[in-house]
Amino acid sequence: MRIKVILKEAKNKAFKRDHYHQLAGMIYNMIRKSNPEFSSWLHEKGFMDGNKKFKFFCFSRLIAPRNHYEYIGENKELILFKTDQVSLYISSPVEEFLTNLIEFFLAEDYVKLGDHTLKVDSARALTTPDFGDKTVFKAITPIVLSKRVEGYNTPFYIRAYQSPDEFDEYLTKNAKEKWKIFTGQENADISLQVDRTYLEKKGKRTSCKINLSPNQTIIGSVVPVIAIGDSEIIRFLYDVGIGQKNSLGMGMVELAGYKY
Template sequence: MRFKITLNIDNTTFRNRLPLNYQYEMSAALYKILYSANEEYAAWLHNNGYLADKLTFKLFTFSRLHIPNYRIKPPFIEIQSDTVEWLISFLPGRSTQEFIQGLFKEQSFDLGNRQANVRFQVKSVEMVPPPEFEETMIFETLSPACIVLKRDDGGEDYIAPDHPQAYEQVKINLLNKYKAFKGEDFPETDFPFALKALTAPKSALIAIKSGTPQETKIRGFMCKFQLTAPVELIKIAYECGVGGKNSQGFGMVKNS
């Protein structure tokens, strides 16, 4: 279930600029809003999520901010419009339309760090009607897709959607999300599955907890791609993201 949240910029409190790396701060703001409305539910999402074979999935994702007018002044982005849009998507369940709309109603929150901070006021929350799902669909990333390939030495590589092993990693991830949400394995074992990049993937290196001793960097990729899979898995890709680290704002897509 997907929602478009329109945010007003409160220029009376802070300035109108954000750090270029604001993805972690958006995740923190989202959890803070969840806590303010339902502490038990937010704590469960943060600490547990949905489980499948000892893997934890927080089955939601969000987009980058859509800012109509802005100026890049490294290391900041200066917002020059009065409003911005933010898309958030949850798999159905506790996250019903009424719950989410009530959760964000009249909320205000701060986003950024000590050098650049913006206060946003929620103007409106609208549910976005889902597309007509088919077994082959074209998607475009709204936030970088993070596809993780485990190495034999235990390390991880972040691979692009056009990597030869990307389709297998995306497939396994979607099957794990299905199991986490449904509580059972996907009923089919032999089905068509394909991932084809339609544009050259553009790398985006995202700093998490930037400027702190806990800083880490995650690489994702922006592109348009074609996905072939059973409709149930296509829905999961749309509702909670492609690839991993979705609850940190990776892998949100729109149908194209």
């Protein structure tokens, strides 16, 4: 399930260009105000598989028409909105998560994001698309995949344009793992593949750095992905996001051709 939130009073307010960490904090605060017990469980435990924890939600950045914002600052590290209204999309396969968010929006008029306050204009559930056994997704936010490499203390980020076969492998493995944890079902019928034609056309331009915090920079890929398999699993991935770090906003997808 996916909800669209309209926020107002954004004009002439500047936020970090990569404001995903701030949005994640805002969402946790909303859940905490609505249901402290659920918020504590989600933040501290969530859905677990050994040492891995999954939150099973995803979200977009703040979205405005292209000519209604600009990047400012010495390194273009801030985004300044020139419009009063921005949109935020939040999705999850966990009904209780979205129910708590809706309850927050019904009760509160404002949200705090970074150093600014935004007015809640509306929040509504969107109709979930009908999925078949093959769907082409476009990335609304960067898709992040990493692996551990012997001799290195930090993760190695897999770039789609450099290693498309490996990217497909890790992306599919991640999808199957999330489905198993959420449903208990193994051997998920799902395969994810990067659109090779798009990669050949765009190449290195599909890769981007995301500065989550002063001490954390990650690398993602903004590429179309072809999902083949069980339509129920494809719908799950639409709700939860693909790749890693979904609860920090990474890997939100939409049907190719649909414009936000």
